[in-house]
Amino acid sequence: MLIFFNKYLNFNLNIISCIPYRAIFSLLTSFFINLYIGPHFIYHLKKLQKCQIIRKNGPKTHYIKNNTPTMGGIFIIFSILFSIILYCNLSNTYVWYVVSILIGYGAIGLIDDYKKIRYKNTQGLKIKWKYFWLSIFALGFIYIINANNKDFMITTLMIPFFKKSFEINYLYIFLAYFIIVGTSNAVNLTDGLDGLAIMPVVFLTCGFTLISLFSGNINSSNFLHINYIKNSGELSILCMAIIGSGLGFLWFNSYPAKIFMGDVGSLSLGGALGTIAILLHQELLLIIMGGVFVVETISVILQIISFKMRKKRIFKMAPIHHHYEIIGILEPLIIVRFWIISLILLLISLISLKVY
Template identity: 45%
Template sequence: MMEQVILFTILVGFLISVILSPILIPFLRRLKFGQSIREEGPKSHQKKSGTPTMGGTMILLSIVVTTIVMTSRYSELSVQTYLLLFVTIGFGLLGFLDDFIKVVMKRNLGLTSKQKLFGQIVISFIFYFILRQNEFSTTVSIPLTDISFDLGWLYVFFIIFWLVGFSNAVNLTDGLDGLVSGTAAIAFGAFAVLSWNQEAYDVAIFSLAVVGAVLGFLVFNAHPAKVFMGDTGSLALGGAIATIAILTKLEILLIIIGGIFVVETLSVILQVISFKTTGKRIFRMSPLHHHYELIGWSEWRVVVTFWTVGLLCAVLGIYIEVWL
């Protein structure tokens, strides 16, 4: 039974993405929803200008349909399911608005940082409010120790920090063909294992739906990419994985399982701090994946290396939670 649920959920998510992509990609191209490439980015990326973006819409559609269909069949649509869909769709819509402003209104930076942050905080606060209405635990535990903290009403700030932080972290990582698609599939796969181990089958099915959706998208997003997910996809995926970590009470373990996203974000933070304080850059360019491109690595080599590190992080996270 377990193997059937896992296989069918991934397969349904995969097929929906694969079927939608050949329909949506030409549609996006006709609407001229093409990606604008930053002038300061690697020169090799300039040839990607005009590649259809906002492909995250097909990921979102696949996740929502697969989750509802498979959860209704093999589990039940619980509060957790609705919360996962709410945050994923909410952050996805915020990303969609950002992408729309970039590609249609030709404002390359999209929403301002304050506008985007405000939207993320509102979604996070609503998520927290629903959790508290359902008497959800406000305790945060430290892996490999018996230490835990009951944050009480301060938990709202933790949730806002986690959702905003990881949605932006995945967004920063989305800079190379297939990079986020692959690392997300690995990270969500790890949380599917951990959710199933907790018998949180509704969360596990959602996680498997994401795995199938992003793997289907990867067929068209692998180098050379025929479509980019845009902020529509990356913000949604970041918000979703943070929500899963919160619902399974594995908040801190997300730092390990999502290690690639954390390191990418830290590279940006360190670069900014170093440049503002010393006038020198630590990396040739941040986020970190661009640094490796600029020292001569091919795009595919960077992506495969990051996938491999992401897989090691996921295995380590599972090992810590299940076997230690």
């Protein structure tokens, strides 16, 4: 949008047309949009009784959250898209790849949330159909990026810290699929306490903001020994929109939460992060930076395997944040400690950019 004004209306926008300035404006815009529309959105959801359904076998302390409205992810997505339209170069295909997954996964999450509210249960969209549509969008993205980006090196996997890349050929298709769908579900599983998921999302996106800037500059990419990806710097503006929107949402989602993001928020944000990781060739770094999401997912997998094979549970309840609740750790304490761990993992990941 700014590029349009500069070209056709002769505005002197040379300063704010630079990526760092546009990125900052993108963050501030999405943040203040959420602050403005958040109270109105919460009011109307309460009026329409679009509230979270708390599962009966969960921690008893969650029962007081029964009347908390959900689907806050709608205004997260709205503010992100608004900032993207204003500040991103809309001819950049990388931006459209992420936007497509953001909207597509958001739509799946919205249907899931609606069914939960409509039928007053926690099941929502059937698991097989949820994974079917998540898979369709993921595989569609992988196909399109392969077809339209011959120089993308889609079959190359970068190993963090060692600064080596390996050709894994068509196995990359399965890895890319796993990254997008897996990250989406990992964020969804983590979103169980007030503000627990959104701050790790913000920290993770901060890392991708820096990497996208470095990757888009040939001198920085050579210095840091990472892949040079032409035009990837534009992703930093999109990432900053996610950060601003996440912080704006946290304003209302921090303990005690006035609204939950719902599946419409968690699936879309997770899918977008997975997509960004693939576009930047940082799939394995995503696993390190998003270690909180990885641990939450592994705790669920281990719990299921243990119960199926041994008829015993490893944790009091999975995901693991509920285990800590049940053994008596206060919810705000769990949340802040998970945030701290997420920040530390981000810093460790950034160190890998120069290690070689």
